[in-house]
Amino acid sequence: MAKKNMAEVERNIAVVDLRSALELLESLPGELLSTDVEIDANAEISGVYRHVGAGGACMRPTRKGPAMLFNNVKGFPDFRVAIGLLSTRQRVGYLLGCKPERLGFLLKDAVRNPVPPITVAGADKALCQEVVHLASDPGFDLHTLLPAPTNTPEDAGPYITMGMCYAADPETGECDITIHRLCVQGRDELSMWLTPGRHIEAFRQKAEAAGEPLPISISIGVDPAIEIAACFEPPTTPQGFDELNIAGAIRGRAVELSDCLTIDARAIAHAEIVIEGELLPDLRVREDQNTNTGKAMPEFPGYTGEAKAELPVIKVHAVTHRRNPILQTTIGAGEEHVNMAGIPTEASILDMVERAMPGRLQNVYAHSAGGGKFLAILQFKKSSAADEGRQRQAALLAFASFPELKHVILVDEDVDIFDTDDVLWAMQTRYQGDVSTVFIPGVRCHPLDPSQIPEYSPSILTIGMSCKTIFDCTVPFHLKAQFQRSRFLDVDVGRFLPGWTREGASS
Template identity: 65%
Template sequence: MHRTLSSTTVSSAQNIRDLRDALAFLSTLPGHLSTTSKAVDAHAELAGIYKRIGAGTPVAPPTRIGPAMLFENVKGYPDVRVLVGMLASRERTALLLGSTVEQLPFTLLRALDRRIAPMTVSFPEGAPCQEVVHRAPLDIRSLLPAPTNTLFDAGPYFNLGLLRAEDPETGEADVTIHRLCVQGSDRLTVYFVPGRHIDQFRIKAERQGKPLPVSISMGLDPAIYLAACFEPPTTPLGFDELTIAGGLRQRPVELVDCVSVPAKAIARAEIVIEGEILPGERMREDINTGTGFAMPEFPGYLGQAQSCPVIRVTAVTHRFNPILQTIVGPGEEHVNLAGIPTEASILRLVENSMPGRLLNVYAHSAGGGKYLAILQFKKGSIRDEGRQRQAALTAFAAFSELKHVILVDEDVDIFNSNDVLWAMTTRYQGDVSTVFIQGVRCHPLDPSQSPDFSPSILEDGISCKTIFDCTVPFALRERFRRAPFMEVDMDTES
């Protein structure tokens, strides 16, 4: 899993400008892309196939980390292909950014430091995302195969749609990914976790009695998706995450004016849905099915259907023979999208407060990229004893939705769960190595955060955040030295 990249691989990754470039790049790397022409139904069947092939944790077993998969024959949609799993492997994600497994969060940090603003481009022959234009009246259900993950889903979902909108008061732009349920020919519902920036824009527009124009871009350069998943405090309200994508590729993300609303979309997207969030309108996600559920969410459970704002679709534009990109959630793809920016945010905040101590961070798959972080901490002297727990507290500040932090020493491989559990077994005593922080607001999708689960929880969404300190007390470090084996390079042995 851990390997050094050749200069050719790094150069090829840096030349990626859109999804098709990314797929061409993956086609040169054995084991990272699978294509099938077998007819498949977007209703539950597609997700059921990929569950076994490459969805990964926390999808229920049997599952594994496998290749991205391009479905070229989706029933009822002869001109649309569906891609799943582009980022459902940490190694593949690293390759697509010209990075390595261990260096991914540091790659994102460098991009944060050398941001490049997006630019609106006029294409002489038309933007790639507008090769085909469908204006209202339209029926989005006949144009695009929005998948359902399970038979219990509220309906078909676009779940890798990058929403872009502008603050109606300041003009500042933001991009985020939200679940979008198809509710009719020209209606989508959008679910916002409280506090999300585009929801703040919506609230401002609604107070003015106005709709909020939005674009929904799908099928993108992976760098754009990763950059969009940064959250506060690293990216506060008014921060345009597309500047980070520009930093990752060292060139601006190209935008284009929408054809039906005063908004901008990703110019090289495969598909763009244009529309406006309607003021004052709400709709239950399961209004057409009555399942009570939404779709599988990152903790590994079916999310509850919510009453959500409504988007009126005004146009759909796309490339010739477009690729609809989707995600099987929960799964490793969500882990990487949410987790790698989280790692970068934790590293930055801890480094600012105690330079040189925190060596690396891994937002573990078991927490869906949000709930569980492994921190590798280096104690240089007795004066560093206790600082590892301060680093954990800082991590909670860096990412408010984090629930558990496991602290390990520099000799533990944070990407190897067996090694982490070994540290927890031999360097941890529950009564003295555990820190409980009760009554803290966390992410609302954790089903254990309920008064029904524990009387200590006052209301839904409140959690007990926990630090598991699996580091060796500095004064006892000699007792905990791992058995030293001879380092032998089999490639050079005769």
């Protein structure tokens, strides 16, 4: 069965929320699987999806595959759980209406053409408030209210992994949306891990210094454009830049927000589930206080993160949701994180390098091996002898545009950056370690890289520092004539194999 073309899909189904996203995927063969078999949210969902479509840095065996919808979650008859919507680049392309190789460019342009969110009112608009549960109710308990999964039997507890955390600067009112690790700690408490430099952490610190709580909403199950936009980081989106502007630009329409019922904050109006709460000042909790495993949950590098000794606490005031809600989750160490984090990384690099040296950087791929954060492949075109060395300048700009980037591999314009075999071919035939490698030791990177510890290297003074490295696999300009790839006859493959194109089978 041939897949529908992108234009046909876009005409028939406009993605405006999670449900329309699932409807779109259901219309595309092989993009969504659904099961009515009962499943336990305690480790089973990830245990299944790891084999179906996790990919990325997830423990082998794994594969890239369809998204999944679990319709029968043990103990939660009114809920369904969705996973893996963004776990292939092709699927992200369908959901955002863009060719997969052009997604970085789509987001780059969206940053430059922001569409601010708007606040709407009325029950017909605030779909996320069709059902309301107040924490003051005697039977309120996050454990029994939401089917928050654990990803492994060692997890510190149930986690909200795809919650869009939205809060405002207590001094300026400027808003930020981002995704954080949220662990259910009690009937009305969540712990929140905020990595250094995140804007909501700056908001929390301001509120705590004033002895005040920080109101925060957590929207779960939203338009995938919001999930992608929420993963932009400084300097592309500096403090005060609301990433919902990017989601609005992607869709060409403003993201709709609704006022929360119990706190002075807003949430995504079309969200499946909203948690309303406050980050409390001067209160900390041990992340694994309920399990004592020393483990948190699987993180994007492929390892289980350590449980943090002291994390801020969100006191939950209410949970609201749509009728028959869908809780969206992610497996952590999979391709879904790669796309959410990596495509904004690509956009940030494309934007900064294009501003500095227009026309030379052809494309960028934030590779799945680095979780979309640690490794970027840059496709660079040298047009004259004067361009020699500019490719390394582009790599330095990449590090500046995304500080958590650890490695950059530079390749020429004839290398397919989305084909790891082709990139490794360039490394084997266009790279000499002693002259093609640039080391930049002692630079801050990301605390989830387990090799970034003083025991690993004398250049690392504290956890989270790294030796950033450039692998220059481009041919020196004066030698380009000696490194031409074999040129084959351009043949119409379809004449011999109906249904095939030069790229492969079309069905």
